[in-house]
Amino acid sequence: MKRRLAIKFNSILILMGVLIFLVTVGIGGYEYYQSIVNLYNEQAYQTAAMASTFFSDEQLYDWSETAFEVSKMEDPSGEIQKVTEDPEYVEILDHIRDLRDSVDANDIFVFVVDTEVLNNYTVEAHDAGTWRPMIYLADCYRESEYDFLFGDTGKVAYDYIGLMDKAIKTGEKPTEKIISDGGFGNNISAMYPVVRDGKTVLMVGVEIPMVLLERDLKVFMIVTLIAAAIATAILLLITSVHFARSIISPIKMISSEAGNFIENENQISEKLKTVKTKDEIQTLSEALLKMEIGINEYIDNLTRVTAEKERIGAELNIATQIQADMLPCIFPPFPEKKELDIYASMTPAKEVGGDFYDFFLLDDDHLALVMADVSGKGVPAALFMVISKTLIKDQAQSCRSPKTILETVNNQLNESNAQSMFVTVWLGIMEISTGKLVAANAGHEYPLLKGADGGFELIKDKHGMVLGAMEDLKYKEYELEVPENGCLFLYTDGVPEATDDQNNMFGTDRLLEALNEDPGADSTTLLKNVKKKVDEFVGGAPQFDDLTMLAVRRVKI
Amino acid sequence: MDMNFKNAGNELTVSLAGRLDTTTSPELEKELSTKLDDVGSLIFDFKDLEYISSAGLRVVLATQKTMNKKGSMKLINVNNNILEILEVTGMTDILTIE
Numbered sequence: 001m002k003r004r005l006a007i008k009f010n011s012i013l014i015l016m017g018v019l020i021f022l023v024t025v026g027i028g029g030y031e032y033y034q035s036i037v038n039l040y041n042e043q044a045y046q047t048a049a050m051a052s053t054f055f056s057d058e059q060l061y062d063w064s065e066t067a068f069e070v071s072k073m074e075d076p077s078g079e080i081q082k083v084t085e086d087p088e089y090v091e092i093l094d095h096i097r098d099l100r101d102s103v104d105a106n107d108i109f110v111f112v113v114d115t116e117v118l119n120n121y122t123v124e125a126h127d128a129g130t131w132r133p134m135i136y137l138a139d140c141y142r143e144s145e146y147d148f149l150f151g152d153t154g155k156v157a158y159d160y161i162g163l164m165d166k167a168i169k170t171g172e173k174p175t176e177k178i179i180s181d182g183g184f185g186n187n188i189s190a191m192y193p194v195v196r197d198g199k200t201v202l203m204v205g206v207e208i209p210m211v212l213l214e215r216d217l218k219v220f221m222i223v224t225l226i227a228a229a230i231a232t233a234i235l236l237l238i239t240s241v242h243f244a245r246s247i248i249s250p251i252k253m254i255s256s257e258a259g260n261f262i263e264n265e266n267q268i269s270e271k272l273k274t275v276k277t278k279d280e281i282q283t284l285s286e287a288l289l290k291m292e293i294g295i296n297e298y299i300d301n302l303t304r305v306t307a308e309k310e311r312i313g314a315e316l317n318i319a320t321q322i323q324a325d326m327l328p329c330i331f332p333p334f335p336e337k338k339e340l341d342i343y344a345s346m347t348p349a350k351e352v353g354g355d356f357y358d359f360f361l362l363d364d365d366h367l368a369l370v371m372a373d374v375s376g377k378g379v380p381a382a383l384f385m386v387i388s389k390t391l392i393k394d395q396a397q398s399c400r401s402p403k404t405i406l407e408t409v410n411n412q413l414n415e416s417n418a419q420s421m422f423v424t425v426w427l428g429i430m431e432i433s434t435g436k437l438v439a440a441n442a443g444h445e446y447p448l449l450k451g452a453d454g455g456f457e458l459i460k461d462k463h464g465m466v467l468g469a470m471e472d473l474k475y476k477e478y479e480l481e482v483p484e485n486g487c488l489f490l491y492t493d494g495v496p497e498a499t500d501d502q503n504n505m506f507g508t509d510r511l512l513e514a515l516n517e518d519p520g521a522d523s524t525t526l527l528k529n530v531k532k533k534v535d536e537f538v539g540g541a542p543q544f545d546d547l548t549m550l551a552v553r554r555v556k557i
Numbered sequence: 558m559d560m561n562f563k564n565a566g567n568e569l570t571v572s573l574a575g576r577l578d579t580t581t582s583p584e585l586e587k588e589l590s591t592k593l594d595d596v597g598s599l600i601f602d603f604k605d606l607e608y609i610s611s612a613g614l615r616v617v618l619a620t621q622k623t624m625n626k627k628g629s630m631k632l633i634n635v636n637n638n639i640l641e642i643l644e645v646t647g648m649t650d651i652l653t654i655e
Contacts, residue, residue, distance in 0.1 A: 354611075375615035377579050420619030424611070424646055443646035465647035469618055493611070503576075503607075544578065545610070 006248050013236055013243075021232040028224050029217070036213045040188045041177050047103050048192030048204040051110070054092045054099075057196060063089070063137050063150075064112045064202045070151035071114070071135045080151045089138075089150075096140045106187060107207045109139040109148065113168055118161065131155055137202060164191060168203070171195040186210045250281045254288060261292050266299065268292050316379070320352045323382050326389065327356060331524070334361065340432060341553035343523035347531070348546045354381030354423070355492045355546035356389050360396070365432050368396045371444060371490035371550055372425040375466075384421045388413065388467065392427065402427040402440035403477040406467065410442070410475075413468040422468035426490055428480070435482040435554050440475045442467045445496070446508075448489040448515060449480060455516035456489060458508060487553040489515060489526070494545035498534045501541040506534055523551035559605075560588060567597035567628075574605035577613035586616045593620075597628035604634035609642055621652060631655055 055063075066083060070076040083089055100108045111134045118133035125131035132153035139148040148154060156164055163174045171193050178189040190206040257269035269292060275285035324346070331343055344357045354374025362368055370392055374381045391412050395405040406427060413423070426447060428439035439447070443466035450456045464475040482488050491511070498506040514533040515526060527549050534547060558575035569592060577585065593599070599620065609617075617632075624630035631653040635643070643649050 373611060375611035376582070377612065420615055420622055422611075422615060422618060443648070445645065463645055463647045465650055466614075466618075469648075470622075470651060497608075497610075505608075 005251060006244065009243055009248060010240055013239055017232040017236045020235075021228045024228050025221070025224050028228075029221055032220050033213065033217060036210065036216065037177060037179070037188065040208055040210050040213070041190070043103065044105075044188055044190035044206045044208050045173055045192055047099065047105060047108065047208070048190040048206045051096055051099055051108050051204050051206070052192065052194045054095045055110075055194075059088065059092075060194065060196065060201050067112050067135045067137050067151055068114070071153055076151055080149070083150050093138055093140060096138060100140050100142065103208065104211070105142075105206055105208045107139070107141045107205070109141075109205045110137040110202060111135060111154070111205065112137065112202045113164060115165065115168060118156065118165055121161065126155060126158065129155060160191070164203075167191055167193045168200045171198065171200050180207075186213055246277055247281065250275050250277055250285065254281070254285050258288060266292070266296050268296065316352060319379065319382060320348065323352060323356075323385065324348070326386065328359060333359065337432065338557050339555050340367070341523045341555050342551070343527055344548075344550040345527050345531070346546055346548040347543070349377070349494075349543045352379060352382040353377050353546040354385045355494065355548040356385050357490065357548055357550045358389060358393060359550070359552075360393065362396060362400065362429065366400070367430045367432055367552075368393075369428045369430065369488070369490065369550065369552060370425065371447075371492065371548070372423050373444065373492040373494075373546075373548070374423045375421055380419065380421065384423065384468075388423045388425070392425065396427075396429070400429060400438075401477065402429055402438055403475045406440050406442050406464070406475045407473065410465075410467045410469075410473050411471055414471045417468050420468070422466040424466045424492075428488075430482065430488075430552070435484065435486065437480040437482060437488070438477055439480060440464065440477050442475060445491060445493055447480075448491075448512070449482065450487040450489070450515070452483040452485050455519065456487070456512055458512070482552065482554050484554050484556045487523070487526070487551060490550040492546065492548040494547045495530065495534065495549060497545060498538050498547065499541060499544060500538050506537050510537065523553050526551050526553075558584070560585060562588070562592060567595055568600065569593070569596040569598070570600045570602055572602040572604070574607075576608040576610075577606060577616075578608065578610040579612045582610070582612040582616050585613075586619070589616070589620055593623060596624075599624050599628070599630040601630070601632045602634050603632055603636065603639055606636070606639055609639055611646075614642070614646060614648060617652070618648070629653070 063083060066079060070079050073079065096108050096110075114133045114135065117131065121131045121133070132155050134154040134156060136148040136152045136154065137150060139152075141147050160178060163176060163178070167174050173190070173192055178191060180187050180189060187207050187209050189208075190204070192204040192206070193200040194202050194204060253271060254275070257272055261267065261269055269289065272285045272289040275282050327346060328344070332340075333342055334340060342359060344359070346355055346357065348355075354376060356370070356372050356374075358368070358370035360368050370389075372385070372388060372392075374385045374388065388409070391409045392405065395408050399405055399408070406425060423442075424444040425442040426439065426444040427442075428437050428447075430437040439461065441461050442464050446458050446460055448456045449459050459480065461478055462476045465473045480488075496506055496508050496511055510533065511530065514530045517529055518525065521529065530549060531547065558573065558577060558581040561572040561574075563570040563572070571589070573585070575581070601617070621630055633655050635654050640649075640654070643652065643654070
């Protein structure tokens with residue numbers, strides 16, 4: 001995994017190196033081959049030209065004519081003998097042989113061509129050997145027993161028919177190189193037309209084995225191969241080392257430092273500062289370093305914020321607990337007063353809310369009952385609830401009139417209420433011995449009252465404004481009576497406004513139904529019944545508001 | 558909840574639809590805090606308002622107090638459910654309802 005980059009890089013480098021190497025050697029070899037061939041070609045034609053100078057013009061004309069004639073004769077032996085025994089002819093052959101040996105040629109031969117025959121050939125005749133357009137004047141092969149003699153005819157290889165024809169007609173040597181695979185390796189041949197008065201009189205052929213090509217090309221190739229291989233290898237090594245140093249090793253380092261950062265508890269990779277390549281890799285390295293520092297700062301910050309959040313959460317839990325503890329929660333609250341059956345409960349929603357209930361004895365025969373709901377939720381509502389509850393209880397101690405208590409508390413709350421918080425309050429003071437009750441309502445839900453025999457009924461009492469809305473509001477008092485076996489039920493809007501997942505509200509009708517289900521129930525059972533019904537109604541929907549209830553029953557003793 | 562604000566001169570009409578409760582009231586309060594500067598007449602259209610909680614009432618009450626200092630405010634198209642809540646809380650005494 002970690003070596004992959006280096007392997008990739010070096011593979012490509014080696015591949016390219018080999019390619020460059022092969023191309024270099026190929027081109028070099030080809031050029032070398034061409035130059036040697038050109039050299040031999042030049043030598044062959046010079047040799048042919050030299051051989052042609054051995055003949056005088058007269059000899060050229062005479063012997064070429066004789067050769068033509070001889071080739072057409074039925075018995076040419078007399079004519080042939082005349083030429084071959086001519087001392088001048090014998091001397092020329094000796095010269096040619098000397099020349100052949102001096103240039104290391106295989107063969108030097110002089111011939112004329114019957115152009116009519118040359119251009120009328122068939123494959124069958126060529127293959128059968130009956131088509132023989134060449135007529136030899138002299139042939140000096142290196143092994144003399146294979147020599148053609150004066151007047152002998154010979155065939156021309158397929159490939160050279162055109163060349164030969166063209167050379168005879170134009171009197172110029174062919175531009176193409178004639179290379180054949182001889183018994184001594186590659187031979188190069190010259191096909192040299194000897195021209196007099198603008199006409200080709202005869203042809204001189206020279207065949208030279210390209211010995212140097214065999215030997216030198218091999219040597220050249222071997223030397224070139226080794227040199228190129230060494231050069232390529234050095235180049236590869238330098239490039240590889242250079243890349244390894246400037247690219248691969250910094251990247252590997254960055255990669256491993258990034259891994260370390262993750263594994264070693266976010267330890268900043270100081271090594272990243274050492275990358276000084278002055279290119280994108282340095283940028284990458286610096287960016288990574290910056291990112292690591294950024295991540296650590298972010299984590300620190302997050303840790304701090306989370307800790308803060310946890311602290312606030314914990315404090316909020318304590319606040320909720322303090323708030324809940326402010327509500328009387330020991331039942332029965334007045335064990336000596338057997339005629340009173342009081343039960344209350346508050347089920348807070350997710351957040352700290354503003355619901356509260358309260359009950360307390362003003363004297364031996366007077367019980368104050370409070371049910372209230374502060375606008376909104378959360379810490380502001382909870383704080384406002386604490387203030388309201390305290391003020392109400394405080395005022396109730398010195399004054400027995402609910403109307404006056406509410407008016408006073410309203411003004412007190414309005415003294416500093418920039419947030420326009422308000423609280424709905426139902427406040428009643430009951431004479432325990434008679435069940436007579438004086439109450440006032442500051443924007444709170446209607447109370448529910450059960451007579452001695454019948455069921456619970458909604459008391460549509462006279463409402464005043466909520467507390468905290470504005471100063472100097474007036475409230476009205478009214479009287480109620482809770483008979484023996486009667487019961488007063490107080491609640492906050494969380495009960496009738498409990499909502500199911502279809503957005504339907506529980507409502508006062510269902511509340512009355514739940515309360516009247518068990519006429520003989522004591523306060524505790526009553527509240528549990530209502531809670532159960534509300535829970536059934538709401539089902540899986542989340543609880544939005546606090547559920548707060550208070551029931552006071554007068555028991556006959 | 559959907560809020561719709563419509564300006565006409567120095568008159569601003571705020572149409573509310575859905576539930577104005579603990580979750581949505583802060584949004585309304587925030588919107589109003591930036592829009593009331595040049596308003597002399599504020600109208601709340603409660604035609605499509607389904608429910609208002611005490612948190613919503615607080616925003617309405619606070620807005621009423623703000624408008625008391627600089628102009629007028631009224632509620633229109635208040636349906637029976639909402640009207641009942643306003644009556645129970647005594648709000649009908651200090652709000653102008655048409």
